Amino acid sequence: MTATEPRRSWLGQSVLRNEDPRFLTGNAQYVDDIRMPGMLEAAMLRSPYAHAMIKKIDYSKALAMPGVHAIITGEDVVPLIEPAHGSTYPAGGDWYYIATDRARFVGEIIAIVAAEDRYIAEDAAEAIEVEYEELPVVFDPERATDPDQSILHPEAPGGNEVMDRVFEFGDVDAAFAEADVVVSERLVVHRHSSTPLEGLAAIASHDPIKGEYTMWVNMGNLGRFAIAARTLRVDQADVRLIVPDVGGSYGVKAWVHQRAVLMAILARKAGRPVKWMEDRLEHLAASHHGTGRTAWMELAAKRDGTILGMKMRTLDDQGAYCAVTEPHGPHLMMATITGPYRFRNLRVECHCVLTNKVPVASNRGYGRVQPVFAVERMVDRLARELNMDAAEIRVKNFIQPESYPYMTPSKALYDSGDPPALMRQLKGLMNYDDMRRQQAEARKQGRLLGIGLAMSVEGGGPTPWDVAEVFIGPDGRLMVQTPTLAQGQGHETTIAQIVGERFDVDPAKIHVTVQLDTRTMTYTNMSGTYASKFSSTGAPAVHGAAKKLADQIAELASDLLDAEPKELVFRDGKVTATVGPERSITLKELAAKVQSSPADFSPGLDLSMHATYYWTWPTLYNEQRGLRGMATFTVVAHGAFVEVDPDTGVVKILKYASSEDCGTILNPMIVDGQIQGGTINGIGWALTEKFVYDETGQLLTGTFMDYLLPRFSDIPPFDIGHVECATPFSPLGSKGVGEGGSIPPMGCISNAVEDAIYHLGGRIVDSHMPPELVLRAIQAGA
Numbered sequence: 166m167t168a169t170e171p172r173r174s175w176l177g178q179s180v181l182r183n184e185d186p187r188f189l190t191g192n193a194q195y196v197d198d199i200r201m202p203g204m205l206e207a208a209m210l211r212s213p214y215a216h217a218m219i220k221k222i223d224y225s226k227a228l229a230m231p232g233v234h235a236i237i238t239g240e241d242v243v244p245l246i247e248p249a250h251g252s253t254y255p256a257g258g259d260w261y262y263i264a265t266d267r268a269r270f271v272g273e274i275i276a277i278v279a280a281e282d283r284y285i286a287e288d289a290a291e292a293i294e295v296e297y298e299e300l301p302v303v304f305d306p307e308r309a310t311d312p313d314q315s316i317l318h319p320e321a322p323g324g325n326e327v328m329d330r331v332f333e334f335g336d337v338d339a340a341f342a343e344a345d346v347v348v349s350e351r352l353v354v355h356r357h358s359s360t361p362l363e364g365l366a367a368i369a370s371h372d373p374i375k376g377e378y379t380m381w382v383n384m385g386n387l388g389r390f391a392i393a394a395r396t397l398r399v400d401q402a403d404v405r406l407i408v409p410d411v412g413g414s415y416g417v418k419a420w421v422h423q424r425a426v427l428m429a430i431l432a433r434k435a436g437r438p439v440k441w442m443e444d445r446l447e448h449l450a451a452s453h454h455g456t457g458r459t460a461w462m463e464l465a466a467k468r469d470g471t472i473l474g475m476k477m478r479t480l481d482d483q484g485a486y487c488a489v490t491e492p493h494g495p496h497l498m499m500a501t502i503t504g505p506y507r508f509r510n511l512r513v514e515c516h517c518v519l520t521n522k523v524p525v526a527s528n529r530g531y532g533r534v535q536p537v538f539a540v541e542r543m544v545d546r547l548a549r550e551l552n553m554d555a556a557e558i559r560v561k562n563f564i565q566p567e568s569y570p571y572m573t574p575s576k577a578l579y580d581s582g583d584p585p586a587l588m589r590q591l592k593g594l595m596n597y598d599d600m601r602r603q604q605a606e607a608r609k610q611g612r613l614l615g616i617g618l619a620m621s622v623e624g625g626g627p628t629p630w631d632v633a634e635v636f637i638g639p640d641g642r643l644m645v646q647t648p649t650l651a652q653g654q655g656h657e658t659t660i661a662q663i664v665g666e667r668f669d670v671d672p673a674k675i676h677v678t679v680q681l682d683t684r685t686m687t688y689t690n691m692s693g694t695y696a697s698k699f700s701s702t703g704a705p706a707v708h709g710a711a712k713k714l715a716d717q718i719a720e721l722a723s724d725l726l727d728a729e730p731k732e733l734v735f736r737d738g739k740v741t742a743t744v745g746p747e748r749s750i751t752l753k754e755l756a757a758k759v760q761s762s763p764a765d766f767s768p769g770l771d772l773s774m775h776a777t778y779y780w781t782w783p784t785l786y787n788e789q790r791g792l793r794g795m796a797t798f799t800v801v802a803h804g805a806f807v808e809v810d811p812d813t814g815v816v817k818i819l820k821y822a823s824s825e826d827c828g829t830i831l832n833p834m835i836v837d838g839q840i841q842g843g844t845i846n847g848i849g850w851a852l853t854e855k856f857v858y859d860e861t862g863q864l865l866t867g868t869f870m871d872y873l874l875p876r877f878s879d880i881p882p883f884d885i886g887h888v889e890c891a892t893p894f895s896p897l898g899s900k901g902v903g904e905g906g907s908i909p910p911m912g913c914i915s916n917a918v919e920d921a922i923y924h925l926g927g928r929i930v931d932s933h934m935p936p937e938l939v940l941r942a943i944q945a946g947a
Contacts, residue, residue, distance in 0.1 A: 172736065175665040176897075179834035180672055184657045193410040196366035196383050197442050204368070205234055205279040207431060207441035208286035210293050211451065212268035212275055215304075215521035215862020216315060217297040219267055224276060227289040232281035235435035236293070239265035239275075242430055246396045249423070251487020252496075256327040257519065258318030260486040262423040267300070269317055269485035270523050271862055272451035277427060279435045283442075302521045302862045306482040307459065309518035317485055317519045327483060328492045328517035332499055334574035335510030340474030344465035348546045354535045354911070354932045356457040356482070356856035359528055359846055360874065361652075363412025364443030365421040365452060369428035373436075379405040382425045385414045385650050386693040388628070389422035390683070392489055396426050401683075408681040411652040415846070416527035418652070419695055420453055420488060450867045454856055455528035456494050457482040460539040464547050470558045472547070474510030475503075477539065481517040484524035491525065492517040497532025500577040500794030501622040504540055505584040506562045509574045521862040529846055530907040531696065533621065538932050541619040541912035549923065555618050555916065556597065560588055570893070577624075577794040580900070581890040584620065587802040587824045591618070594822040594884040595804045608924070613809040614819075617917025619909035620802050624795030625901020626701030628691035629782030633706035635664055635714045636775035639760050641738075641753025643668060644676045645710075648692040649703040651679040654903060655835040656699060660707050662831060663897070667711040668752070669735045687777055697901025701796035702780060704831065705895050709778035717771050722750055724766050725758065783894050797892050797900035800826045803844070803909040805881075805917040814940030816852055816918055818881035825905055829891045829898030836902050837885050843906025844883070849875040850907075851914040855933045922946065 187193045224236045239261060248259035263274045276293050280286035301315040308314060309325040316324050341347060368381040378397065384390060384406070394401040411418070424441060432439040443452065463476040481494055495515035502513060528534075548558040563584040564571050571579040592598075597616070604614040633647035645664055649656045656679045661672035681688060694703075719730035722740035726733065732744045741749035750758075758765065759772050766772060782796045806820040823840055830836050853873040857865045866872040891898025911932040918939060919929040926946020931938060 172669050175662045175672055176831055178662070178832065180658055180662055180832055182655050182658045182835070183661055183673060183677065184655070195363060195410050195412055196368060196381050199368060199381050199409065201368070201370070201438045204438040204440055205281065205435055206283040206286055207428065207439050208278050208283060208290045209274050209447070210276040210290040212264060212271060212273045214268055214297055214299055215271050215302045216300040217268050218300060219264060219275070219295065220298055221296040222276060223294040226294070227278060227292040230285065230289050230292065232285040233278060233289045234437065235279045235431060237277050237431050237434055239263050241434060242427065245430055246426060247398060249396065249489055251327060251489070251491045252493060253327050253487065255321055256323040257487035258321035262427055268297070270521050271864055272447070272523060273485070274427070277431050279431050279439045302860065304520060304858065304860045304862060306480055306518050306520055309520055317521065325519045326516065327487055327519060328495065328515055330495065330515050332513040332515070332575070335474065337474050337476065337510045337512040340510035341465045344473050345468040346547070346550055347463055347465045348543060348550050349463045350543065350546060350930060352460045352462060352539050352542055352930050354458045354460070354538055356454040356525070357528070357850045357854050358449070358452070358454055358856070359415030359417060360448070361413030361415055361417060364445065364448045365418055365424055366442050367421060367425040367428045368438060368440040369425060369432040370438035371429060371433040377403045377405065378429045379407070380425050380429065381407045381409065382421055383411040383418055384408050384421055385411065385652055386419040386695045387648065387688055387690050389419060391690045393422040393426050397429055406681065406683045408650050410680065411650065414652045415529040416531050416695060417452055419527045445869070446867060449872055450864050451523055453488065453526035453528070454484070454523055456525040456535060458535045460535070462539050462543050464543040466547055466551070468551065470547070470551055470553050470561045472506060472508040472562045474508060476512050478514040479516065482520050482522065482525070483517050484520060484522045486524045488524050488526040494532040494535065498536040499575045500624050501533060501798065502536055502575060503573055504537065504622050505564055505582065505620050505800050507564045508562065511574060522858055527695065529843060530904045533623065533908050534911060537619065537621045537908050538912040538915070541909065542915060545916045545919070556588060556592060559618065559620060560585055575794070577798070579622070579798040580892040580894055581828065582798065582800040582826055583888055583890050584800055586888045587800055587826060590886045590888060591802040591804050591822055591824040594824065594886050595806065595820065597804070600806050611811070613811055613921040615807050615809065615917040615919070615921025617805045617807070617913045617915065617920055618803070619913035619916060620800070621905070621908040623697060623799040623801055623901060623905035623908060625697035625799060626782065626796030627696045627794065628698065629702050629796035630689060630780060631692055631702040631706040632687050632689055632777065632779045633703070633710040634687055634775065634777045635707065635710040637714070637718070637752055637756050639756055641751065641756040642674070642676060643670055643752070645707060646678045646686050647703060647707055648681045648686060648688040649679045649699055650681060650693045652694055654694065654699065654839065655832065656694070656703070659704065659831050659835060663704060663707045664711045667715050667735070670738050697903040697905070698796070699903070700827065700831065700899040700901050701895070702782070704897055704899055706778055706780035708896050709780050710776045713778050714774070714776035717776060718755065718774065720770055721759065721766060721772070722755060724770065725750055797828065799828070799900045799902060799905050801905045801909055803913040805913045807914065807917040807921060809918060809921045809939060811943060814936035814938070814943065816934055816939060818848065818914070820884070821881045822884040823906065824886040824888060825902065826888045826890045827902035827905065828900035829889055830887060831897065831899050839902050840885055840906040841883055843904060844910055845875060845880060846907040847910025848879065848914065851911045851932065852934055853879065
């Protein structure tokens with residue numbers, strides 16, 4: 166290829182994923198694949214009670230069993246670590262990741278056994294004798310602060326209430342006084358999870374001479390690595406973290422550092438490395454859940470459908486402890502609380518309470534699933550009150566494309582978007598007008614068809630900075646190291662496309678490492694994969710490193726080709742001069758020259774062929790000094806067409822459509838895969854998945870026989886569209902997409918179900934719609 170021929174474009178193409186061969190052939194390396202000399206395996210004894218004092222623990226019989234090497238309880242852990250605290254500490258008390266004086270939820274860790282294998286460890290755990298004194302259970306979050314309720318953390322101020330805060334923007338009282346109509350409702354969002362294929366996993370070893378730890382953990386958030394070191398009372402340099410391949414997370418594994426800390430204490434006591442792999446029962450019962458919330462909503466509007474203001478009072482069920490940053494949902498939702506709508510008057514009253522249930526924390530769509538469900542339900546209620554079409558009322562209240570960048574009432578700066586275009590595209594994908602015609606015809610036949618819409622704004626990159634290294638090896642091979650800690654999102658492919666675009670090299674020939682070893686790789690404490698941050702932070706860091714290396718290579722090649730750096734271009738693995746006689750040098754030849762004859766280059770040139778780039782988001786703080794909240798903001802529009810069986814309440818989704826603006830699309834195949842996966846998560850939460858507790862705090866849906874994942878036959882036909890509004894603040898123009906698909910479905914499907922049964926008097930107020938609830942709604946309206 167000559168310098169004048171057009172270059173291939175790798176970005177924006179559905180390049181096949183570089184990482185898939187090792188996953189599909191079983192050659193990936195997960196934590197469970199790692200074997201170490203002398204390694205023990207751990208099993209955990211967990212509380213059978215939701216709330217009980219621990220009077221006595223006797224593990225003498227267990228410790229005497231052949232093959233058992235060490236057992237730890239809260240007595241071992243408390244002297245060695247700093248307890249975790251939530252964001253409103255001292256409210257919520259201390260958390261040592263293991264029960265100390267009392268058990269506060271079913272499944273809480275009481276003791277951990279290290280043995281020659283998992284079978285011995287499990288048998289030994291069963292042999293531990295624990296004397297409990299049962300305490301009253303706090304089950305109902307709406308009664309958690311009543312005077313007759315037991316206090317979960319008696320030493321902490323505030324009792325069972327861990328947050329009581331009001332966020333107010335604009336003039337809410339004036340907006341409601343001006344309104345022609347006000348609609349109100351009490352809405353409930355249930356606890357749920359995302360159930361990654363691989364559970365939490367950790368291996369830890371301890372060097373008693375140096376006082377250092379080594380951990381192999383399927384972690385996705387390096388902020389938790391910093392917390393783990395601090396918890397162990399050592400410097401980060403004294404903890405070597407290795408993150409291998411990870412089998413999905415969806416936010417749940419952000420908290421695996423808790424188990425890693427406990428494995429470190431156990432390994433220290435045993436004097437040998439210890440591995441722990443979470444099984445499915447443990448995951449459902451004792452890993453963090455997505456937040457359950459009750460919301461009391463009021464929406465004020467003019468008769469023409471213009472929304473003037475909103476009041477929201479929320480009550481979050483935090484479970485038994487406040488994880489680090491929790492309560493966090495109320496803060497997260499503030500950035501996008503008004504969604505793609507332009508009303509500016511709102512009051513949000515946030516209450517968070519403790520109950521005897523597993524703690525809540527990040528889950529796909531963290532902090533946005535709950536408010537989007539509530540807001541989108543109310544927009545539909547307002548449309549019905551005003552006899553307006555659901556699409557029409559949304560379009561009337563959208564932020565217009567010319568208003569971007571748009572400052573929200575909460576001082577988040579929406580970077581780019583075009584909500585009206587998304588709605589137009591969505592209606593086209595759904596064939597919306599024809600669906601309305603089909604719905605009317607079906608009602609004449611006694612069939613119940615419903616159409617639901619929902620909008621959301623997905624924030625990407627709450628910690629908008631990251632780092633990447635791009636370098637050329639001695640053989641001329643381009644290589645990338647960046648701590649994005651991919652968990653199935655295709656980072657290796659997208660990164661190779663970014664670098665391939667810069668150097669005009671086939672992405673399949675570029676070696677990318679997105680795993681981590683903190684002793685050998687550059688990282689930041691905010692690196693990782695969470696909150697849809699890769700496109701907002703990791704990708705621009707790679708882009709910057711590639712550009713920096715290209716400039717360095719151009720300087721070296723100009724020395725050999727007798728050309729100015731600006732006269733050189735990259736073509737098909739070569740550096741080629743564009744002025745004068747045609748001449749070029751391959752990257753392989755250049756690397757060999759640097760290795761064998763460094764004296765041939767002019768003094769002072771950088772011969773490292775290695776570039777590190779630290780990306781920071783240029784508008785982290787806006788001109789009003791308000792925190793942006795996120796780096797990018799992706800607007801999403803979903804639509805569902807459903808049929809409800811009037812005799813059984815079974816909901817069947819006939820068609821589902823999504824229109825999404827994630828900025829410039831780097832790899833359409835990967836983006837569509839993320840949207841489909843997220844949407845299936847949301848469909849499962851809406852129709853089949855729910856954590857249910859009884860009044861004694863026992864989890865009733867603790868297996869896949871009860872916590873029902875959507876089956877293949879539950880997944881409807883998908884139509885996906887894109888409106889690309891590039892962010893103006895990033896050189897790639899891309900925005901986050903990993904969570905957007907999961908955020909609207911609960912609101913979208915509930916709107917569709919209510920649309921199907923509204924004429925019968927049926928109302929939907931719960932985000933979970935199993936057949937029995939839908940049937941009761943129909944019968945209640947009859």
